[in-house]
Amino acid sequence: MPNEAAAPPLLIQGLTVKYGSFIAVDNISFMVNSGEIYGLLGPNGAGKTSTLKTIIGLVQPASGRIEVFGKPISDEVAVKSMIGYVPEEIILMDSLTPREFLEFVASIRRLDANTVNTRLEKLVSAFRLGEYFDTPIAALSKGNKQKVAIVAALLHEPQLLILDEPLIGLDAFSSKILKELIVFHAKKGGAVIFSTHIMEVAERLCTRVGIIHRGRMVGEGTVEGLRKIVKNAGSSLEEIFLKVTEQESGVQEIIKALEA
Ligand code: ATP
Numbered sequence: 001m002p003n004e005a006a007a008p009p010l011l012i013q014g015l016t017v018k019y020g021s022f023i024a025v026d027n028i029s030f031m032v033n034s035g036e037i038y039g040l041l042g043p044n045g046a047g048k049t050s051t052l053k054t055i056i057g058l059v060q061p062a063s064g065r066i067e068v069f070g071k072p073i074s075d076e077v078a079v080k081s082m083i084g085y086v087p088e089e090i091i092l093m094d095s096l097t098p099r100e101f102l103e104f105v106a107s108i109r110r111l112d113a114n115t116v117n118t119r120l121e122k123l124v125s126a127f128r129l130g131e132y133f134d135t136p137i138a139a140l141s142k143g144n145k146q147k148v149a150i151v152a153a154l155l156h157e158p159q160l161l162i163l164d165e166p167l168i169g170l171d172a173f174s175s176k177i178l179k180e181l182i183v184f185h186a187k188k189g190g191a192v193i194f195s196t197h198i199m200e201v202a203e204r205l206c207t208r209v210g211i212i213h214r215g216r217m218v219g220e221g222t223v224e225g226l227r228k229i230v231k232n233a234g235s236s237l238e239e240i241f242l243k244v245t246e247q248e249s250g251v252q253e254i255i256k257a258l259e260a
Pocket of ligand 1: 024049050
């Protein structure tokens, strides 16, 4: 029996994801501990979304072990109650209003009405969604749909947040609020894993990062730790990222070509 008290929020061992014969994620392993904000980085098509989707069961792994607080992801009911997930591509129920949609989510999660109302009030006000609360989702902007999806993922106060490029589409204010929420969540002992292309955000927010390139984990640890390991790279996470994903010389070539 796994020791759930000591089990990390997320444990991934030897994960491989295939689409037909194409290997999108190639034998990667990492864990996310309580109180951690883990950044999953990688160029377009590296395998970040595929990795995140396996955790919530949207993609079936070809092999590997995934556990959430010591529970295998096949234990869907237990695992889903501990996870809040915001996908890269938001799909909501367009004919409902945010109020109706979030009430629906709360009912599926079997949340008590008073608790939900208090949480909803805080989150809706934090993301300035109040004025759109009774507008059909179909009529909302991309950013406001994204905010509704974030509120839906936070409603049951999950211990593990899984966010796939959560800042894309958010305005500066909402982006700041989400970053504050992520930090607050980790400070309370929760865990967060999020994918991003914004190196500055990852560098500032993440306790550790995992850099995936062509499905493989090519760099993992604290930014400070990576600075020591990755030779001949600058000190910023962006420079380390470009080095380990073998894109640094490409950037230099393009700069030279532009200057010529
Ligand atoms: P991005 O930063 O562009 O969102 P990503 O790191 O999230 O990329 P994935 O979406 O996981 O990458 O894709 C990894 C690889 O798997 C890509 O080559 C992609 O084309 C491929 N892929 C993803 N989903 C499918 C699918 N359903 N069928 C076939 N190939 C897929």
